[in-house]
Amino acid sequence: MSKRLRVGIVGGNAQRGWARDAHIPALKHLKDDFELEAVSARTQTIADEAQAIFGAKRAYADSIALAQDPNIDIVSVTVKVPEHRAVVLAALNAGKHVYCEWPLGRDLAESKEMTSAIGPNSQVMIGLQGLSAPAIRQAAALVASGSLGSLKLMRVFSATAGWGAEASPNHAYLQDKRNGATLETITGGHTLAAMEALAGAYVEVDARNTTLRKHVRIQGSADVVQRSCADHMLVTGQHASGCVSTLEVAGGVIDRSFSLELVGENGWLKISGGHPGGYQVGLLNLETSFPSEPLTPLVATGLDGPPLNVAEHYMRFAKDIRSGAQSVPDFDVAMRLTQLLDTIDLAATKGQRHRL
Structure with a gap:
């Protein structure tokens, strides 16, 4: 060992x-x-x-x-x-x-x-642990193998219980866009990373970022803070593969599950998950319209929820450190994702389509 x-x-x-x-x-x-x-x-x-x-x-x-x-x-x-x-x-x-x-x-x-x-x-790794989830990795491998053929369309709905009408005292700072930890960057960023892992980098985006609840009550007190970040996102775009995509990110939602559908000329794949913390937190399921191998077993069987994909992330990082490889998402991926989010914000602010 x-x-x-x-x-x-x-x-x-x-x-x-x-x-x-x-x-x-x-x-x-x-x-x-x-x-x-x-x-x-x-x-x-x-x-x-x-x-x-x-x-x-x-x-x-x-x-x-x-x-x-x-x-x-x-x-x-x-x-x-x-x-x-x-x-x-x-x-x-x-x-x-x-x-x-x-x-x-x-x-x-x-x-x-x-x-x-x-x-x-x-060696560095950014905490986009959803990219280490077996369902995402196997879906990306199926795309890379050509199993779906030419990619046509991706539809994604990504929800989180956060950014609802109330927030805990420890999450009050998440309502302030200046802190960099918002619905757009966290739920949106995690989801966009998975979409680019499957359909390729965005080359063009259009967006509408909306603040549906402008005032947020802090739980356990009479305090109310103003929300300066969006709590709802709509993003349409085109990827380097030619695939077009739609994304809805919704805050304050506990009764709808994550869903991703990717359609190619030879078939489709679907990824689903139901954790209220966001798609990246819990176990994901993969379905395909064609025969495919079972999901790679989890490295940490018996875990559930937050530690599940984090454990997958740690194990991949350990292998990279020991081998000198770079298979995990690094800070370059983080910079790319930050630039994408800035472009989406610009498209939403200007009300027009932008290229990357």
Whole structure:
């Protein structure tokens, strides 16, 4: 067995958060390949609690210090998007491998700065874990093999329970577009990444981004915040393959499931999933109009929900680090996706079609 990769989690909190819900259970399930070396949080008290409950060796109140820890191989950045830049740059400057949650930065300038900082000894992965889901990977392989023939049309509906009429106190910052973590970037970005993985890069887009609920009540209080980001997206476009696509992204939806249908000259494939956190969070199903191989087994059988595809992502990253390959989505993919989202926003703002 290869030496286990030592992981430091930036954003360790035993009471809440994506690290607790997704990263920690994924790493524990993959204990033959990874070990949790350290955690950091905004206070030493929170970090110490996370260390005790998660089983880490060390706890930091300073995330930069964790990023510079010589005993860490991979720095996993799971804090809020505005905090990504400083930690990622520190980790890359220290020669670490980096797993950064999506979105990479608040804007394209931050994403470019972080991408430019990658040194020859560091490998990076962006947290678009839906791209590691077996259903997405097998669908992409079927497209690449020519099983569908020439691609014609893709129809996608992508929903999330987030960005509804209410938000938890911890999600109040998601309503402010300036923070870079919005319905467009998170639910929209994850979905657009899958669409490009199947139908190729967008070459032209038209869009309408709408804020249907302009005021959001904060749960457990009388506070109301203004929403400056969209909570509904409509995107039409054409891909490099010639395929045309339609996408609806809907916030505040819990009674409709994710659905993707891709039609080619030789048949169709359909991907479906029902997790309220978005398509990238849970198990996905793949159907085809023609005989196809069963889905590749999950690397972490027995997991469900948030850790499921994160575990798939970690295992692919480990293989890349050990082999020197680059099969996982990296920061270049993150920059491409950020540029796509900027173009969609521009098309929606200007009310006209734009080319990429």
